[in-house]
Amino acid sequence: MKKxxxxxxxxxxxxxxxxxxxxxxxxQFAAVLTIQKPGLTFVNADGTVIAKWFFDELYTGGILxxxxxxxxxxxxxxxxxxxxxxxxxxxxxxxxxxxxSAAYLEKTNEVAFSxxxxxxxxxxxxxxxxxAKIRTGNYPMTMLEYNERxxxxxxxxxxxxxxxxxxxxxxxxxxxxxxxxGMAINKEKKELWVGGHGYGAKASESVHIYSLExxxxxxxxxxxxxxxxxLEKNGYMYxxxxxxxxxxxxxxxxxxxxxxxxxxxxxALALFKGRLLSxxxxxxxxxxxxxxxxxxxxSISIGKxxxxxxxKEGE
Amino acid sequence: MTFxxxxxxxxxxxxxxxxxxxxxxxxxxYEKLYVESVKEELVAAAxxxxxxxxxxxxxxxxxxxxxxxxxKSSFExxxxxxxxxxxxxxxxxxxxxxxxxxxERAQLLENRLIEKTGYSGRFNRxxxxxxxPLIDENQLNGIVYIYMPLEQIxxxxxxxxxxxxxxxxxxxxxxxxxxxxxTRYVTQPLQNMENAAVRLSEGDYKARVPEGFNDELGQxxxxxxxxxxxxxxxxxxxxxxxxxxxxxxxxxxxxxxGYSEAALNGIGSIKKQLAIIHRESVRMERLVNDLLELIxxxxxxxxxxxxxxxLADIVYGTVETFRLKHNYFxxxxxxxxxxxxxxxxxxxxxxxxxxxxxxxxxxxxxxxVTLKREKKxxxxxVRDTGPxxxxxxxxxxxxxxxxxxxxxxxxxxGSGLGLSIVxxxxxxxxxxxxxxxxxxxxVTVMLPLIAWEEEK
Numbered sequence: 001m002k003k004x005x006x007x008x009x010x011x012x013x014x015x016x017x018x019x020x021x022x023x024x025x026x027x028q029f030a031a032v033l034t035i036q037k038p039g040l041t042f043v044n045a046d047g048t049v050i051a052k053w054f055f056d057e058l059y060t061g062g063i064l065x066x067x068x069x070x071x072x073x074x075x076x077x078x079x080x081x082x083x084x085x086x087x088x089x090x091x092x093x094x095x096x097x098x099x100x101s102a103a104y105l106e107k108t109n110e111v112a113f114s115x116x117x118x119x120x121x122x123x124x125x126x127x128x129x130x131x132a133k134i135r136t137g138n139y140p141m142t143m144l145e146y147n148e149r150x151x152x153x154x155x156x157x158x159x160x161x162x163x164x165x166x167x168x169x170x171x172x173x174x175x176x177x178x179x180x181x182g183m184a185i186n187k188e189k190k191e192l193w194v195g196g197h198g199y200g201a202k203a204s205e206s207v208h209i210y211s212l213e214x215x216x217x218x219x220x221x222x223x224x225x226x227x228x229x230x231l232e233k234n235g236y237m238y239x240x241x242x243x244x245x246x247x248x249x250x251x252x253x254x255x256x257x258x259x260x261x262x263x264x265x266x267x268a269l270a271l272f273k274g275r276l277l278s279x280x281x282x283x284x285x286x287x288x289x290x291x292x293x294x295x296x297x298x299s300i301s302i303g304k305x306x307x308x309x310x311x312k313e314g315e
Numbered sequence: 316m317t318f319x320x321x322x323x324x325x326x327x328x329x330x331x332x333x334x335x336x337x338x339x340x341x342x343x344x345y346e347k348l349y350v351e352s353v354k355e356e357l358v359a360a361a362x363x364x365x366x367x368x369x370x371x372x373x374x375x376x377x378x379x380x381x382x383x384x385x386x387k388s389s390f391e392x393x394x395x396x397x398x399x400x401x402x403x404x405x406x407x408x409x410x411x412x413x414x415x416x417x418x419e420r421a422q423l424l425e426n427r428l429i430e431k432t433g434y435s436g437r438f439n440r441x442x443x444x445x446x447x448p449l450i451d452e453n454q455l456n457g458i459v460y461i462y463m464p465l466e467q468i469x470x471x472x473x474x475x476x477x478x479x480x481x482x483x484x485x486x487x488x489x490x491x492x493x494x495x496x497x498t499r500y501v502t503q504p505l506q507n508m509e510n511a512a513v514r515l516s517e518g519d520y521k522a523r524v525p526e527g528f529n530d531e532l533g534q535x536x537x538x539x540x541x542x543x544x545x546x547x548x549x550x551x552x553x554x555x556x557x558x559x560x561x562x563x564x565x566x567x568x569x570x571x572x573g574y575s576e577a578a579l580n581g582i583g584s585i586k587k588q589l590a591i592i593h594r595e596s597v598r599m600e601r602l603v604n605d606l607l608e609l610i611x612x613x614x615x616x617x618x619x620x621x622x623x624x625x626l627a628d629i630v631y632g633t634v635e636t637f638r639l640k641h642n643y644f645x646x647x648x649x650x651x652x653x654x655x656x657x658x659x660x661x662x663x664x665x666x667x668x669x670x671x672x673x674x675x676x677x678x679x680x681x682x683x684v685t686l687k688r689e690k691k692x693x694x695x696x697v698r699d700t701g702p703x704x705x706x707x708x709x710x711x712x713x714x715x716x717x718x719x720x721x722x723x724x725x726x727x728x729g730s731g732l733g734l735s736i737v738x739x740x741x742x743x744x745x746x747x748x749x750x751x752x753x754x755x756x757x758v759t760v761m762l763p764l765i766a767w768e769e770e771k
Contacts, residue, residue: 243398
């Protein structure tokens with residue numbers, strides 16, 4: 001009886017403290033979050049897998065906070081902070097259920113969570129305590145911090161909310177198409193690029209570009225089909241269109257200067273050591289491209305359900 | 316409820332269940348087989364259509380080709396390349412019902428086709444469908460969706476249902492009619508037997524049932540007939556017995572009555588008349604005693620007190636008493652033999668046998684009496700040189716009141732019960748009575764020996 005009790009206690013304790021993941025000693029790596037079989041795959045600049053983490057909980061997204069990664073799940077009521085260096089959990093935050101995305105706000109050293117259930121953005125401090133909350137449109141989903149403002153795409157709504165990071169007040173709303181999903185800001189041109197899936201069965205084929213100053217739609221560019229992932233670098237804009245499995249590169253004048261075939265159903269883009277990375281949700285491939293020509297340089301298999309890419313490029 | 320009705324009711328239930336089950340099964344099989352075959356055709360058509368897909372984006376030609384097929388064939392078919400419809404936006408929530416779900420997309424991505432039967436919300440009807448993936452370089456570029464509404468199959472089936480129902484009804488009526496006939500056929504012998512049993516109980520011992528076939532019921536009928544025969548025979552024996560007893564008693568009575576009247580009227584010699592009256596009285600007494608004895612033996616109430624007996628003593632003693640009536644006895648007696656028996660009863664056995672031998676022998680003929688041992692048995696053999704008995708009469712000798720020569724009945728003075736009694740007593744002693752006849756008669760009584768010396 002005593003032995004059984006000890007065994008049960010051991011199992012209980014073991015359940016409470018999951019074995020730490022493999023330590024990530026590399027200073028520079030790309031980590032791909034897969035959500036079909038929940039896990040993280042760490043890849044170095046050569047395209048070699050250096051480590052794999054697997055999770056029991058289904059994390060649907062995450063954000064980098066310095067040397068740590070904060071992971072959240074749409075159906076989880078806790079967000080978990082992992083240290084790359086130790087491979088261990090460092091904190092658990094109690095969060096609302098229904099998180100659709102998160103953003104690290106460097107200026108205020110806070111984390112914003114968009115929550116589908118209460119149609120709000122919740123602000124948490126570095127200790128994991130909620131400090132403020134603001135109601136947005138229907139189904140807030142994608143967030144981007146720029147110039148002490150937080151831009152929030154409302155997925156099932158036709159507005160994009162602009163929030164002041166210090167006052168937590170809604171400053172403006174942009175009229176955007178419904179089912180918009182991805183965005184990026186061209187800092188030089190002060191433009192906000194917004195793309196999405198489309199309405200109903202009609203797939204979206206273009207990117208809507210708004211002036212950050214006036215908030216008006218200034219242009220659209222063609223990027224079929226369903227441009228959902230965006231990445232900006234030095235005035236150049238990369239987009240990934242998951243409906244047609246395409247990656248496009250636009251210059252500062254919004255001209256399409258390159259395009260390439262993406263891995264099947266791409267949802268994520270990242271720049272890492274002069275290479276563009278894109279992960280295919282359907283085929284589980286991570287493909288490396290030359291960041292100027294979009295020439296494919298390498299492709300590796302990392303597992304189906306690749307959804308996000310986190311980049312760590314050293315101190 | 317009669318047995319026949321119960322049988323018929325059971326048969327009825329059985330038939331109904333069987334027919335319903337059989338038709339239900341046939342219906343199910345039909346539907347399943349038909350649906351399966353439709354599915355196979357759908358798959359084949361989807362494969363054929365997909366064979367024209369050359370990779371890359373779906374061309375308008377390919378799409379219109381699929382549409383052309385849809386127009387010409389009994390199936391509905393279309394090609395889809397809209398990634399929205401193909402659930403490409405998973406894991407993002409879709410704001411409309413996509414043509415395929417996440418699981419289906421995963422299956423199609425593995426280049427496995429999908430077969431479905433059931434309700435489709437998109438088409439708002441029951442359908443059988445096959446979805447065939449169009450995959451190029453691990454990308455799901457489109458699908459060929461081909462389906463057939465289930466109503467078409469049901470319509471087809473409903474036309475058959477009438478035939479099925481009519482067939483089932485006809486078959487059921489046919490089987491029930493046959494069942495009625497069969498039930499009658501099965502219960503008729505039982506009915507016959509019941510009637511015969513009633514007749515038997517009312518005293519009609521001639522009642523018999525038709526024996527029918529060589530099955531259990533036929534066997535039962537035969538057994539019933541044997542029983543009826545036995546009862547009839549027994550009844551006949553009883554009547555004969557009573558008649559015989561009456562007759563046997565009436566004869567001495569008429570002597571006694573006649574001679575006593577003669578004596579009273581002073582006709583003839585009184586002494587002679589008294590002698591006859593006495594002789595007939597003795598005969599009556601003996602007859603009555605024998606009857607009583609036999610009835611006791613029959614009813615099983617008689618007790619046999621067995622003890623070790625030297626059988627030789629009984630034989631010697633009995634022979635001595637018969638020397639008054641008969642002159643010549645030849646004795647060959649093994650005096651050492653011991654049997655287990657009742658002295659009185661065994662004496663009666665020896666008396667009855669010797670009495671018969673003496674009665675049917677002339678006084679100057681020798682009667683041979685042998686007592687010897689044979690294996691584990693004692694054999695008492697009494698042989699006379701009298702007229703003998705016809706072979707066919709031998710089995711009847713132990714019947715009551717049986718006499719070989721009926722004419723000699725009263726002259727011989729026997730009751731006709733002697734050997735019956737002998738047989739009963741011998742059997743009570745686990746022995747056996749054997750009668751043989753060639754010129755004379757040999758009566759052998761075999762009894763188990765209880766003390767003997769081992770043969771050297």
